[in-house]
Amino acid sequence: MNIKSIKKQKDQFGNESNMLHVVTEEDVVTFVPTDQLNTDYIAIQEWVAEGNTIEEAD
Amino acid sequence: MTKAAELAKMGEVLTNSSKGRTNLIINGDMAINQRGATSGVTSGYFVDRFALSGCSASAVITSSTPTQFPTAITVSATSGNPIVTQKIESKNVQHLSGKVVTASFFAKNVSNATTLFASLQHANSADNFGGTTTIAEINLGNLTSDWVKYTASWTVPSGGLNGLSLNILCSGTSTFTMGVTGVMLQEGSVSTPFEHRSFGDELALCQRYYEISYSYGTSEGANTSVGLITTDTMGGDTTTAYLTHQLEYRVAKRAAPTLVFYDQAEATGKVTSHVTGVSTANGQTIAVEHAGDKSVSMNRASGDAANGFRFHYSATSEL
Numbered sequence: 001m002n003i004k005s006i007k008k009q010k011d012q013f014g015n016e017s018n019m020l021h022v023v024t025e026e027d028v029v030t031f032v033p034t035d036q037l038n039t040d041y042i043a044i045q046e047w048v049a050e051g052n053t054i055e056e057a058d
Numbered sequence: 059m060t061k062a063a064e065l066a067k068m069g070e071v072l073t074n075s076s077k078g079r080t081n082l083i084i085n086g087d088m089a090i091n092q093r094g095a096t097s098g099v100t101s102g103y104f105v106d107r108f109a110l111s112g113c114s115a116s117a118v119i120t121s122s123t124p125t126q127f128p129t130a131i132t133v134s135a136t137s138g139n140p141i142v143t144q145k146i147e148s149k150n151v152q153h154l155s156g157k158v159v160t161a162s163f164f165a166k167n168v169s170n171a172t173t174l175f176a177s178l179q180h181a182n183s184a185d186n187f188g189g190t191t192t193i194a195e196i197n198l199g200n201l202t203s204d205w206v207k208y209t210a211s212w213t214v215p216s217g218g219l220n221g222l223s224l225n226i227l228c229s230g231t232s233t234f235t236m237g238v239t240g241v242m243l244q245e246g247s248v249s250t251p252f253e254h255r256s257f258g259d260e261l262a263l264c265q266r267y268y269e270i271s272y273s274y275g276t277s278e279g280a281n282t283s284v285g286l287i288t289t290d291t292m293g294g295d296t297t298t299a300y301l302t303h304q305l306e307y308r309v310a311k312r313a314a315p316t317l318v319f320y321d322q323a324e325a326t327g328k329v330t331s332h333v334t335g336v337s338t339a340n341g342q343t344i345a346v347e348h349a350g351d352k353s354v355s356m357n358r359a360s361g362d363a364a365n366g367f368r369f370h371y372s373a374t375s376e377l
Contacts, residue, residue, distance in 0.1 A: 001316075011347040012300060012357055019317075019346045019354075021327075029327025030318050033349040037185055037313035039376060046188075 001040050002026065003047050007055040016057065020044065081253040082151070082159070083107075083144055083224065084263045086241040088129040091119070092261075092270060094277030103376060105131060106264035108241075113140040115233060123239055124164045124205040126252065130239035132168050139175070139227040142238050145377035147312055148184045148221040154214040154245065161224055162209045162249040163241040167201035170234035174198040175227050176210040181220040185312075187377055191217055201228060201236060209249045221377065265309035267377070271370045278372045281324055291366035293334050301331065301358045301367055311351040315373035319344050319356075322368065329356075331364030342367060351375070 002025035009017040019031045022044070032040045048054060090106040097118040103109050108131070110117050115134035123130040133140035165174055177195035181187045196210040214222070224243050228236040240252050255263075261274070270278050273285045289303040307315070321328040323340040332338045339362040348355040358367055 009345055009347070011345075011355075012302075012359070017345070017347040017349075018314075019349050021345075027326075028318060030316055031346045031349070031354075032316050033314035035314040035349070038316060039187075040316045040374075042186060042188060 001030070001043055003044065003052070005055065006032075006044060006047075006052075008057040010057045020054065079253070079255075080242070080244045080250060081255075082146055082222075082243040082245075083241050084267075085260055086163075086252065087127050087254065087260075088119075088131055088239050088241075089257065090260050090264045091129075092264065092268060092274070094275070103268070105129070107144055107267060107376075109143045109145070109376075111141045111143065112138050112227070114138075115235075120168075120237060122237065126254075127164070127239045130164070130237050132235050132237045134233060134235040135230070136233050139229055140236065141225050141227040142241075143223055143225045144241065145181075145187055146222045146224070146243070147377060148181070148219060149312075151214070151222050152219055154222075155216045155219055156214065157245055158211055158213050158247045159222075159243055159245055160209055160211045160247055160249050161241070161243045162207060162252075163226060164205045164207050164237075164239050165201060165226065165228075166205045166237045167203055167228075167230075168235035168237050170232050171201050171228045171230040171236040172234070173229045174201050174208060174236070175229075176208070177225045177227070178210075178212045178214075179223040179225065180215070180218040181223070182217070184220045185377060187221065187223060190223060193218070195225075205237070207240070207249075211247050262309055265307075266312055266375070268372070268374050269308050270372045278318070278370075279320060279324055279326075281322075283322065286322070286368045286370060288332075288368040289366040291332075291334050293365065296333055296363040296365045298363050299360055301361075301364060303356045303367070304353055305356055305371065306353045307351075307373055311373060311375040312377070313375050314349045314351050314354075315375040317346060317349075317354065317374075318372045320370040329358060329367040329369040331358065331362050331367045333364055334366065338368075339364065344369070 182189035342361040
């Protein structure tokens with residue numbers, strides 16, 4: 001997954017969702033769960049460790 | 059082999075074999091191809107459950123196969139090693155600590171491929187192959203221009219319970235290409251004939267890791283209404299506010315999957331809203347919550363007046 005940007009989401013009650021809104025370099029919108037067993041979430045954690053930032057939800 | 063030796067081997071097979079499925083590899087005959095690509099792939103997943111790496115020229119599905127297999131793939135490189143890999147999740151190898159496992163597969167030199175290797179690795183933590191340990195890489199000798207069945211065995215260490223990765227690779231000269239199919243990994247030191255499973259069974263096994271709403275044979279992101287998921291509607295009243303849907307997967311996933319949604323204009327992150335029997339509108343932004351390995355909640359928070367929506371999706375939970 002080539003990450004362009006990541007944003008948190010809120011659920012319909014205003015609570016933080018366990019899904020991240022991810023836009024790839026190819027401009028594909030994907031939803032990645034904050035699940036330690038999901039390989040894309042593992043990649044996101046590495047992306048953050050490299051100094052990138054996940055945007056807060058609107 | 060003498061009759062006595064043959065009987066002794068058969069006895070060993072019976073002793074070492076577990077009941078139920080023999081082959082730990084899913085889609086070993088490479089018949090399942092939900093992603094649909096038949097060429098042009100150099101890395102990542104190709105036919106279901108098999109990932110490619112080290113390929114500097116594209117992999118292709120070939121009709122030149124050993125007799126009992128409908129499908130084989132060829133992988134190519136100009137340097138290094140093209141590698142065909144299948145990762146096996148930890149839940150499926152918990153019985154193997156200290157046990158011998160044997161891989162078998164058919165391979166051939168298509169052009170300029172010389173030496174064949176097989177390696178078995180394990181993940182350093184459960185189902186996380188970001189860090190791996192190689193148990194052993196075995197030189198299986200020279201490839202020939204004919205399909206030949208090769209075998210290799212390893213003893214699985216305790217770390218193998220984190221999940222295993224079987225890798226088939228070759229070296230060669232110039233631009234070199236190897237064909238592979240009929241992949242098995244089984245408990246015991248003896249290779250038995252390939253375990254052919256039904257197409258439906260194999261597809262369901264693959265869908266634990268990747269499934270799409272599109273009909274089989276149609277690739278993700280295709281422009282088609284066939285197989286569209288349409289939310290339940292009561293008809294009548296419409297809203298410009300919340301429309302919701304609980305998407306249940308066809309097969310429970312290995313872990314909560316990564317999701318991509320498509321509207322009828324193939325835009326991602328969008329769905330198509332509708333007023334039943336009247337009109338549709340593409341480009342409605344979708345959000346998701348409560349992600350699990352069996353289902354996820356979808357909602358369209360605002361948009362055109364509608365009483366439901368429709369979409370295609372993919373759900374990926376590969377290793």
